Each structure stands twice: as structure tokens, then as C-alpha cells.
Amino acid sequence: MPIGPYQRPLAFVDGEPLEYEPPIPARANRPPAAAVKLSGIQKQFGDNRVLRGVDLEVPAGQFLAIVGKSGCGKSTLLRLLVGLDSQTSGEISFKNGAGAEIVPNARIVFQEPRLLPWFTVSENVEVGLGDGVPKNLARRQAEAVLAEVQLREKAGEWPARLSGGQRQRVALARALVSRPGLLALDEPLGALDALTRISMQQLLTRVWRELGFTAVLVTHDVTEAVHLADRVIVLDEGRIKLDLAIPQAHPRRHGDPDLAALEGKLLSAILGES
Amino acid sequence: MTIAEAFAGSREARKPEGRRIRLPSLSKDAFLPYLVPVLIVAAWQAASSAGWISDRIMPAPVAVVRAFWDVALSGQLAYDVAVSGARALTGLLIGGSIGFLLGIANGVSRLSEQLTDTTLQMLRTIPHLAMIPLVILWFGIGEEAKLFLTSLGVLFPIYLNTYHGVRNVDRDLIEMGRIYGMSGWSLFRKVIFPGALPSIFVGLRYALGIMWLTLIVSESIAASSGIGHMANTAREFMMTDVVVLALVIYAALGKLADVIARTLERWTLSWNVAYQRQGA
Incomplete structure (x- = not known):
């Protein structure tokens, strides 16, 4: 694939070290994944406080999933990340793999393809x-x-x-x-049927491992979150309620009992049973 | 012979016949819309030949064809059609551009909309043909008067539909465009204009009807050339056949304009499933 001077400059810094070792051989010109740091993020729409102080660090190249009930602020958080909205207070900063501040090449995929x-x-x-x-x-x-x-x-x-x-x-x-450094996914598989979802999940995992971007997925489907992500956070009433690492190696099998246990843990956190 | 063989045999036998049947059924679709006009003309000719309709009131179709032949041979017809066509197109171009630009401006800019939309909506309710006395006082009976009236007539349908089209472009697509770094001209060219195009075409086709209507009226009132003038002169000499011929020519020109607009529409909107031919 021809890649050269016409690429967006922020997407490409040659020879940038990546934070994890991808199992698929790296491409010659890989974009640096963006590391994200959110501190004290608050967002208000009128009197409605959607986000009430979110602190979160996403290392470069991580696949993070955000789950929660509808109205918990997860989509708002995603829109702030890609600059579609601005926060009421707090700070968002991005760094490349070497720790330098960058303006990330951020992209978003919505539920509807647009x-x-x-x-x-x-x-x-x-x-x-x-x-x-x-x-x-x-x-x-x-x-x-x-x-x-x-x-x-x-x-x-x-x-x-x-x-x-x-x-x-x-x-x-x-x-x-x-070749984005940060890919935001706002329930991208929400409108698809079950079988198409599974093949889309496989595709997402494959391109993420191949291209090495930082991915942030918002979903209400806990199974999907556990299947795709390195780490899942539960958002509840504008705050992070649970931050859970998913250590299982990719590709993951549907019906894996370890994943099912993690899924149960997340579900009870979302439903407020623990 | 088994049943299977019988079926196979009958299928084989039917095949070429089935193909032969397709062609007439296709041309039937093309022919059917013209059946009623042809029947009317035939009945009209029969009534004229039988002497039921006076030539003074309504000439026979054959007489109209003869009149067409005479006027065409003298070169008068080509001249008048060219003059009328040029007037129509110039009016459409002037009024259409103004309506289009205002529609785009008011669809895109809130300020422009607040400044001009109310005024335009008020002007729109005045029947533009009611302005004929005033227009004659302003411009006399020259070309300007006809161009002014035609432009004014086509301006509003194009304005309204362009404005409506721009306003109804999917907000999600505009947001997507902005995310991907489009702004200004690029956003207009790639998202807003194509999104408004189906509606703009509705305005154009509507404007074409008004264009001919205005031109006919203004040419009948005062003109020294054009189809309207041809009809008026013929009236003075009681040549009903030429008067009817003028009407037929207006109908043909109107149909032609609509066919051109429709072809353009189908061509530019080929992405839209509503314009894709079935099975294509």
C-alpha cells in the first residue's frame, strides 16, 4: 500500500516504538498510537451533569471498552475524546508512544454508517x-x-x-x-444482526492488531466488550464505577468460561448488584 | 413419454415463443401513454371530415399539419421557435440562478435567511402575471418585459425547493463531513449540494411549466416575434389552423423541456434507488 508524504503528518512518524508487540508483522510505516489522559472531566448540558469527574489513562495501542446503562455518559465521553464536543471542565491530553504531546489523528465510527x-x-x-x-x-x-x-x-x-x-x-x-492513532467506536455494531456482529468483531480485532491504533469502544453489549477489549470500564452516573483488565489473549473464543466470569462481574457492576 | 419428458418438451417448445412475446409487451409499455392522444386526434379528424366541427372554430388535424408544413417551409416557424426558446432559456437562467443562489444562501446562513426569507415569501404570494401592467409601464413592450416576467415566475419555485432541499440535508452527514475536515466549499460540494439536488430538480421541473406559461401570456400581449406573436397574427387573419399549431408547438416544447429535465435528473441522481431502473 502506497504511503508517503500525502498522509496526514500526525498519523505518521517513522520508526516510532510501539508499546506492545503485535503478533502480526508490523507495516513499514505504522502510525503511532495515541495515549490518552483524561483528568477531572466534567460535562454539563444545562442542569444535567452528564460527566461528574472522570479520570482515565489509556496507554497507546490499548483497546478500551466503555460500558454502562443508557444515559450514563459513555457516548458523551467518546464525543469529547474526538473533539466533537468540549468538556465543561477538566483536561484531555494526548501523547505518542515516545511521550511527546501530540494532536492525535482521531476518527470515529457511529452506530449508523453515515x-x-x-x-x-x-x-x-x-x-x-x-x-x-x-x-x-x-x-x-x-x-x-x-x-x-x-x-x-x-x-x-x-x-x-x-x-x-x-x-x-x-x-x-x-x-x-x-491510519488514525485513535479510533473511537460509538456502538458501531449496534444495528447489525447477531451473525454479522460476530464477523465484524473478528474484523475489528484483526485490524486493531494489524494497525496498532488506540481503540475506545462504547457499547451496551457486555459480551462484545469482553470479547474485544483489553480493558473494560463501567460508567455509572457520570463516574467510573469499575475498571477491569481483560488479560485473555486474542483471538478469543465465544463461550470461554473465563470471559464469561468477567462478563458476570461487569454485569453485576452495571446493574448495581455488588 | 414420461411426465418429465413431457415437461421438458413443452418447455423447449415454449422457449422461442416466450422470447417473441417479450418484445411486443415491451413496446406496448412505450406505446400505451400515446394511445389516448392518438385516439383523440383520430376522433377529431373524423368529426372535422364529417363536417360536425366548423373550420372557423377548430381546424382539422390535417389542416394543422398543412399549416405546420407551410410555416416550416417559409422559415418563419424556425425563427419564431428560436426566438421563443431563447427568451425562455434566458429567463430561466436569470430567474433560476437568482432563486438558486438565494435558496442556497438562506439554507446555509441563518443571517441571510432572517434578512430575506420573509420578503421572498411575501413576494411569492403575488401572482407574477398580475404585474403585467406595471411591467409594461416600466419596460414598455420590449424584450426586457418578457425576460423580467419569466425570470420572476421561475425564481420562486427554484428558490423554495433549493432552500427546502438544503435545509433537509441529513444533519448526521454534515457532522460526518465536518469530522473528516470538510468545511466551506468542500462541504457544500460533497454533502450539501448533492443532498439538496433531488429537491432542486423538483423546483426546476415546476419552474419549467411556469416558464412556458409566462412566456405564452407575455408573447400574446405584446411581441413582434415568437410563437405567441405567430398565434396572435394568425388570429387577426382568422387562420385557426396556425393558432392551433402554436398551441401544439407549446405543448411539444413543454414536453421536450420536461424530458430533458428528467433525463438530467435520472443521470445525476443515479445513486438514488428511487431513480435506479429495476433489475439494472
């Missing part, structure tokens, strides 16, 4: 590169990423002709094409 219906699949992915990338280079990069999400042959189709899962894969490809 593809432009008047652009072909490949043109939609090119949107992810921003303006100023030569057309033929953008096309090649888009097709390379589409190949990664197994939609290479759909490059010329209209989004209206794809299934829900395929559309969400295009949205993922659009987020990945600029």
Missing part, C-alpha cells in the same frame, strides 16, 4: 483522507483499505446496494484509511 449515498463506496472511503490528496493516490489507498475490510470488489458500487454490515465495513474503512 455514508454519502451519492458517492461510490471507494469515493466514500476517500473522504477519510481529506482534501488535497491526488485523485489516483487516494483511489489506490481507498482500494487497499477496502481490501482489508474484504470489500475490494464493491469499490464501484453505490452504498444503497450494500447490506447493513457491508456499509458499516465501508464506514470502518473510511475511518482507517488515514
Whole structure:
């Protein structure tokens, strides 16, 4: 895949050490994953205090899942992370693997794919590169990423002709094409059927291990969180209630008893039984 | 012969016939919309030939065709159609551009909307043909008067539909565009304009109807060329066949404009499932 001077500069610093050893051989030009630090984050909408002091550190390259009841502030937290909203008080800072302050190349995937219906699949992915990338280079990069999400042959189709899962894969490809250092996922699999979800989970795990970005997933599905993430936090009434590491190696098996035990622990924390 | 063989045999026998049947059924679809007009013209011709309709009141279709032939040969028809067509297009271009730009501006900018929308909505309720006396006082009976009226007529449908289209572009898509670094022109070109396009086309097709209507009226009142003038001159000489011919030409031009707009629509909106042909 051609990668060069046209990439967003923040996404690429050559030879940056990564914090974990990926099992899949590293690509020549890998973007540095962004480490995130939140301190004392509060967010208010009018009188409604959605976030009431969140302190959280996410090391570069970690896959973090945020779970909680609806209205617990998890989506708000995610929107703050990618700069779609600004916090009422508190601070968010980003560092690269070497500890230097950076403005991260952050991308977000929503529950609905939000593809432009008047652009072909490949043109939609090119949107992810921003303006100023030569057309033929953008096309090649888009097709390379589409190949990664197994939609290479759909490059010329209209989004209206794809299934829900395929559309969400295009949205993922659009987020990945600029090689983000931080990928925010706002219930990206929420609207998909059970089988499509499983294959999307496998895809997410694969691209995350391959590309090494920091991932923050918001979900209400505890099974999904436990299956994908290194670490799960439970958000309750605007505060972190539980912070749980998921040490199991990838790829994880559905129905693993250790994972099921962790899942039970999370569920009782969410439902307030402990 | 077993049952299976019988079925296989009948299927084989039916195959070529099945293909032959498809073609007429396809052309039937193309032919059916024209069946009623053709029947009306035939009945009209029959009534004229039988002497039930006076030539003074309604000429026979054959007479209209003859009139067409005469006017076409003299070169007058081509000239008048060209003059009327140029007026229509210029009016559409001027009024359409103003309506389009105002629609975009008011759809995108809150300030612009607050400044001009109320005024436009008030002006819109005045029937533009009611302004003919005033327009004649302003411009006399020259080209300006016709262009002014046509422009004014097409301005509002294009304005309203463009504004509506821009306002109804999916907010989520605009947010997505902003996340991916689009702003200003790039956001307009990639998200807002394509999103508003289906609605803009509705406005355009509506404006085309108003365009011809305005032109016909203003050409009949005062003109020294154009189809309206041709019809008016013919009226003075009691040439009903030419008067009817003028009507037929207006109908044909109106249909042509609509076909062009529709083709454009289908071509630019090919991404929209509503415009994709079934099975394509």
C-alpha cells in the first residue's frame, strides 16, 4: 500500500516504538498510537451533569471498552475524546508512544454508517483522507483499505446496494484509511444482526492488531466488550464505577468460561448488584 | 413419454415463443401513454371530415399539419421557435440562478435567511402575471418585459425547493463531513449540494411549466416575434389552423423541456434507488 508524504503528518512518524508487540508483522510505516489522559472531566448540558469527574489513562495501542446503562455518559465521553464536543471542565491530553504531546489523528465510527449515498463506496472511503490528496493516490489507498475490510470488489458500487454490515465495513474503512492513532467506536455494531456482529468483531480485532491504533469502544453489549477489549470500564452516573483488565489473549473464543466470569462481574457492576 | 419428458418438451417448445412475446409487451409499455392522444386526434379528424366541427372554430388535424408544413417551409416557424426558446432559456437562467443562489444562501446562513426569507415569501404570494401592467409601464413592450416576467415566475419555485432541499440535508452527514475536515466549499460540494439536488430538480421541473406559461401570456400581449406573436397574427387573419399549431408547438416544447429535465435528473441522481431502473 502506497504511503508517503500525502498522509496526514500526525498519523505518521517513522520508526516510532510501539508499546506492545503485535503478533502480526508490523507495516513499514505504522502510525503511532495515541495515549490518552483524561483528568477531572466534567460535562454539563444545562442542569444535567452528564460527566461528574472522570479520570482515565489509556496507554497507546490499548483497546478500551466503555460500558454502562443508557444515559450514563459513555457516548458523551467518546464525543469529547474526538473533539466533537468540549468538556465543561477538566483536561484531555494526548501523547505518542515516545511521550511527546501530540494532536492525535482521531476518527470515529457511529452506530449508523453515515455514508454519502451519492458517492461510490471507494469515493466514500476517500473522504477519510481529506482534501488535497491526488485523485489516483487516494483511489489506490481507498482500494487497499477496502481490501482489508474484504470489500475490494464493491469499490464501484453505490452504498444503497450494500447490506447493513457491508456499509458499516465501508464506514470502518473510511475511518482507517488515514491510519488514525485513535479510533473511537460509538456502538458501531449496534444495528447489525447477531451473525454479522460476530464477523465484524473478528474484523475489528484483526485490524486493531494489524494497525496498532488506540481503540475506545462504547457499547451496551457486555459480551462484545469482553470479547474485544483489553480493558473494560463501567460508567455509572457520570463516574467510573469499575475498571477491569481483560488479560485473555486474542483471538478469543465465544463461550470461554473465563470471559464469561468477567462478563458476570461487569454485569453485576452495571446493574448495581455488588 | 414420461411426465418429465413431457415437461421438458413443452418447455423447449415454449422457449422461442416466450422470447417473441417479450418484445411486443415491451413496446406496448412505450406505446400505451400515446394511445389516448392518438385516439383523440383520430376522433377529431373524423368529426372535422364529417363536417360536425366548423373550420372557423377548430381546424382539422390535417389542416394543422398543412399549416405546420407551410410555416416550416417559409422559415418563419424556425425563427419564431428560436426566438421563443431563447427568451425562455434566458429567463430561466436569470430567474433560476437568482432563486438558486438565494435558496442556497438562506439554507446555509441563518443571517441571510432572517434578512430575506420573509420578503421572498411575501413576494411569492403575488401572482407574477398580475404585474403585467406595471411591467409594461416600466419596460414598455420590449424584450426586457418578457425576460423580467419569466425570470420572476421561475425564481420562486427554484428558490423554495433549493432552500427546502438544503435545509433537509441529513444533519448526521454534515457532522460526518465536518469530522473528516470538510468545511466551506468542500462541504457544500460533497454533502450539501448533492443532498439538496433531488429537491432542486423538483423546483426546476415546476419552474419549467411556469416558464412556458409566462412566456405564452407575455408573447400574446405584446411581441413582434415568437410563437405567441405567430398565434396572435394568425388570429387577426382568422387562420385557426396556425393558432392551433402554436398551441401544439407549446405543448411539444413543454414536453421536450420536461424530458430533458428528467433525463438530467435520472443521470445525476443515479445513486438514488428511487431513480435506479429495476433489475439494472
